[in-house]
Amino acid sequence: VLKNRPLTLAEKIIYGHIDDASIEPVRGKTYLKLRPDRVAMQDATAQMAVLQFISSGLPKVAAQQRSTVITLSQLRMEQLLTLPLQRRRTKRFTTFLLQRAQSLEWVFGAQEAELFTKSFLRITPFLAAS
Amino acid sequence: MIGTDSHTPNAGGLGMCAIGVGGADAVDVMAGLPWELKAPKVIGVHLTGKLTGWTSPKDVILKVADILTVKGGTGAIMEYYGPGLDSIAATGMATIANMGAEIGATCTTFPYTSRMAEYLKATERAKIASAADSFKEHLKADAGCVYDQVIEINLSELQPHVNGPFTPDLGNPIAKLGENAKKNNWPVEISAGLIGSCTNSSYEDIARSASLVEQAKKAGLKFKIPYLVTPGSETVRATITRDGFTKTFEEAGATVIANACGPCIGQWNRHDVPEGKANSIVTSYNRNFAKRNDGNAGTHAFVTSPELVTALSIAGRLDFNPLTDSIKLPNGKDFKFSPPKGDELPKLGYDKGEDTFQAPPKSGAGVSVDVKKTSDRLQLLEPFAKWDGKDLTGMPVLIKAKGKCTTDHISMAGKWLKFRGHLENISNNMLIGAINAENGETNKVKNLVTGEFGKVPDVARQYKKAGISWIVIGDENYGEGSSREHAALEPRYLGGRAIVVKSFARIHETNLKKQGMLPLTFVNVSYYIFHIIVDQIIVLLFLTLLLFIFFPFLFSHLTMTRLQVKTRLTLLA
Numbered sequence: 001v002l003k004n005r006p007l008t009l010a011e012k013i014i015y016g017h018i019d020d021a022s023i024e025p026v027r028g029k030t031y032l033k034l035r036p037d038r039v040a041m042q043d044a045t046a047q048m049a050v051l052q053f054i055s056s057g058l059p060k061v062a063a064q065q066r067s068t069v070i071t072l073s074q075l076r077m078e079q080l081l082t083l084p085l086q087r088r089r090t091k092r093f094t095t096f097l098l099q100r101a102q103s104l105e106w107v108f109g110a111q112e113a114e115l116f117t118k119s120f121l122r123i124t125p126f127l128a129a130s
Numbered sequence: 131m132i133g134t135d136s137h138t139p140n141a142g143g144l145g146m147c148a149i150g151v152g153g154a155d156a157v158d159v160m161a162g163l164p165w166e167l168k169a170p171k172v173i174g175v176h177l178t179g180k181l182t183g184w185t186s187p188k189d190v191i192l193k194v195a196d197i198l199t200v201k202g203g204t205g206a207i208m209e210y211y212g213p214g215l216d217s218i219a220a221t222g223m224a225t226i227a228n229m230g231a232e233i234g235a236t237c238t239t240f241p242y243t244s245r246m247a248e249y250l251k252a253t254e255r256a257k258i259a260s261a262a263d264s265f266k267e268h269l270k271a272d273a274g275c276v277y278d279q280v281i282e283i284n285l286s287e288l289q290p291h292v293n294g295p296f297t298p299d300l301g302n303p304i305a306k307l308g309e310n311a312k313k314n315n316w317p318v319e320i321s322a323g324l325i326g327s328c329t330n331s332s333y334e335d336i337a338r339s340a341s342l343v344e345q346a347k348k349a350g351l352k353f354k355i356p357y358l359v360t361p362g363s364e365t366v367r368a369t370i371t372r373d374g375f376t377k378t379f380e381e382a383g384a385t386v387i388a389n390a391c392g393p394c395i396g397q398w399n400r401h402d403v404p405e406g407k408a409n410s411i412v413t414s415y416n417r418n419f420a421k422r423n424d425g426n427a428g429t430h431a432f433v434t435s436p437e438l439v440t441a442l443s444i445a446g447r448l449d450f451n452p453l454t455d456s457i458k459l460p461n462g463k464d465f466k467f468s469p470p471k472g473d474e475l476p477k478l479g480y481d482k483g484e485d486t487f488q489a490p491p492k493s494g495a496g497v498s499v500d501v502k503k504t505s506d507r508l509q510l511l512e513p514f515a516k517w518d519g520k521d522l523t524g525m526p527v528l529i530k531a532k533g534k535c536t537t538d539h540i541s542m543a544g545k546w547l548k549f550r551g552h553l554e555n556i557s558n559n560m561l562i563g564a565i566n567a568e569n570g571e572t573n574k575v576k577n578l579v580t581g582e583f584g585k586v587p588d589v590a591r592q593y594k595k596a597g598i599s600w601i602v603i604g605d606e607n608y609g610e611g612s613s614r615e616h617a618a619l620e621p622r623y624l625g626g627r628a629i630v631v632k633s634f635a636r637i638h639e640t641n642l643k644k645q646g647m648l649p650l651t652f653v654n655v656s657y658y659i660f661h662i663i664v665d666q667i668i669v670l671l672f673l674t675l676l677l678f679i680f681f682p683f684l685f686s687h688l689t690m691t692r693l694q695v696k697t698r699l700t701l702l703a
Contacts, residue, residue, distance in 0.1 A: 001283065005275075006271075006272035006274040006275040007271065007272050007275055008172040008174070008212075008271045008275045008276075008277060009145075009209055009239055009240075009241055009269070009270055009271045010147060010170065010172045010207035010209045011275075012237050012268070012271075012272075012693075013146070013147040013233055013239065014147055014167075014169070014170065014207070017225070019164040019321055020385060023289055025169040025413075025456060026168075026169060027169050027170065027171045027172065027278060028168065028169065028494075029169065030168070030169045030172045031167070031169075032169050032170050033164035033165070033166055034161055034164060034165050034166070034167055034170070035164055035165070036131055036132045036163045036165055038131040038132075038150075039131070039133070039159050040131060040133035040135075040138065040158060041134045041135075041153070041155050042134065042135055043135065044132075044543075044550050044614075045134035045135060045153050045550070045592070045613065045614060045615075046134065046153075047156070047157045047550045047551030048153050048550055048551060048553075048615060048616060048619065049134055049153030049157055049553060049615075051508075051510060051511050052153060052154060052157045052235055052511060052557065053157045053160055053161070053511075054499070054510065054511070055510075055511045055513065056157065056161050058160075060494075061160040062159075062160060062161060062162030066228060082593070103271055106348070121420065129611055
């Protein structure tokens, strides 16, 4: 359907993940249904996402690759100066996410003390391949 | 990849399309549903020349933001290409990709370069580098491809930029910063400098900043103002400590804090400047909206490269241009910086620091999930009530939000972050930051049944208790900012049914739909003003089989004048 037209790199990546390859994508017009390779979350947003996933009643996630990263986005200044102590204090929600992630067999956790989006660059891409 | 963070696009530094979404979108994909996205436009950024001296990758995105503005990348993927890429490290490309979020871009990507290969090798992924090398001719745009828009930047001519205050698209070339500050009455004295964050905390960023501190130290200079360093990862924290940069910073008066989001996401807990006092700060972060870092509306935040933050923190003034100006030393001599220097990757390799990785078990069946009934931070969700099939009528307007209403206004961060897993508790922050168009105040709205004024979440709860559904009216780009779906869950939880606005931000509109709220836009934006004279709106829903559903709105007022207002609901995305 692309009629052999030359593609931008962004198009190669996005169109390479289209669910229904019979639809001709027109930039700025067509609504695409995509199959992302990976889903990633961090502590502040993962809690509600995981709670919603629990509501679905599904036992396992369907995405091929999935990873959740616990980061410490919720620490305040005085806590930032005493990190090891905070690891223990934040255990409550990290335990929740960890248990849920483990019950779903997610690739989990990566670095507890990691800025979420930095961990994408360092860990998440090609995790399975590495 | 999709990620539940608006700065997910950071991973574009390794040539991915990594896109920020709301949690409900992530749940859909985890449940096996495809993820919907309007085919993005593609904006090409053609880089020529070479980054040298003081100019850094941050200046590329600061320049692009200056050109495109905070809305310019909406619905588009930013794609960088051209010979200039050879002078940018993988982590530098990540900086550029990270801040694509600030121009509204869906994400940012780069063709595969040798610098990506070097980074992969340095981070124990040599196999991936060789796999990518084997078909690298495909990991770039095809010859003759067409971009929707092309921006040309010559890196050799690019000036270091300092963008702000209050918005990341207000570009000030460093040579003009002092002049612009005086002209616009921005405080010239700087009160704090902050480097790091996910945007700018690579080994190279820290090494180049430390090289400037070393120069200053040799001349007997220290930081003139508080200077905070946030390493971006445990690896960077451990590596910069091993290589002596942490010591260099600390000896000059800096504070190196934990590798966490920190002041970049508002977790600063700043006490040295009183609330409301005008002051300037320079950061290497990505966002600089009012109150973002320290909660103080008087703080003028500027975003720039870590190198410039460092030099400006040693000088302490916005009107200091490190490329040309000198600092007077106590001995009467002049000190002038040489351009920053630093290795792109650590010569000794990365020190991984403390390993906190927790591998998943082979089988998850035996793991139980522990959510305590008494927890004030975690609460399992109850399904929302199903639509009873009846038209929605007689719904009061809970609040008509005036002007900017970002996800921070709808569901604040800061001290509320800890309730992100507890819908009932976090709902107490719903719309408390929004300005009520009726009285110009925040968190004070009229209960149209009792006539009494109360806090927004309280009045919403009163309506809910009385079985009354309600709506919200909003302005332009309602829900811009972060991907947090709490901004959609909270109104649904407290009995809201529709949000009627001039326009929505993409992720928020989707989030509302996922939570069963009607996100409606005025067919004619001037309808927004009519509400000034009405107390109540009666909404009638007419379902049609057309692609777009139109909702005629009947406005009723004490004088019984009625006004029909058409709104639109998009069925896609």
